[in-house]
Amino acid sequence: MNVKEFKKIALVGASKNPAKYGNIILKDLLSKGFEVLPVNPNYDEIEGLKCYRSVKELPKDVDVIVFVVPPKVGLQVAKEAVEAGFKKLWFQPGAESEEIREFLERAGVEYSFGKCIMVETSDKKMFLEV
Numbered sequence: 001m002n003v004k005e006f007k008k009i010a011l012v013g014a015s016k017n018p019a020k021y022g023n024i025i026l027k028d029l030l031s032k033g034f035e036v037l038p039v040n041p042n043y044d045e046i047e048g049l050k051c052y053r054s055v056k057e058l059p060k061d062v063d064v065i066v067f068v069v070p071p072k073v074g075l076q077v078a079k080e081a082v083e084a085g086f087k088k089l090w091f092q093p094g095a096e097s098e099e100i101r102e103f104l105e106r107a108g109v110e111y112s113f114g115k116c117i118m119v120e121t122s123d124k125k126m127f128l129e130v
Helices: 021-031 071-083 098-107
Strands: 008-012 035-039 064-067 088-091 110-112
Touching (some): 008 021, 064 071, 071 098
Parallel strands (some): 008 035, 088 110
């Protein structure tokens, strides 16, 4: 998956709590110029952004869905995302599982395990090339 192609990123597990990765990642991606769509059924908005209750509500032009939720939740949301037609799913370290991997392989979607979206997008130069 080429992070240089990402412009619109949905974040499953976005949080209002500044101590949680769901908030740290959200603010990090925003600071790098990405359009971020938080996904969390518990909030109407996070960091001033409209919060989507489910991946099924997301616009279809989202480039990638990033997961920062426990694997049990991630598996269910991944199934909803694939059903909704999304083809690129990124699981933050700790959000992945063998069960999710098996599902994604069967579904034939592109996915990332073991890489941190904040690290992979940290090269500021990539935004100067756009």
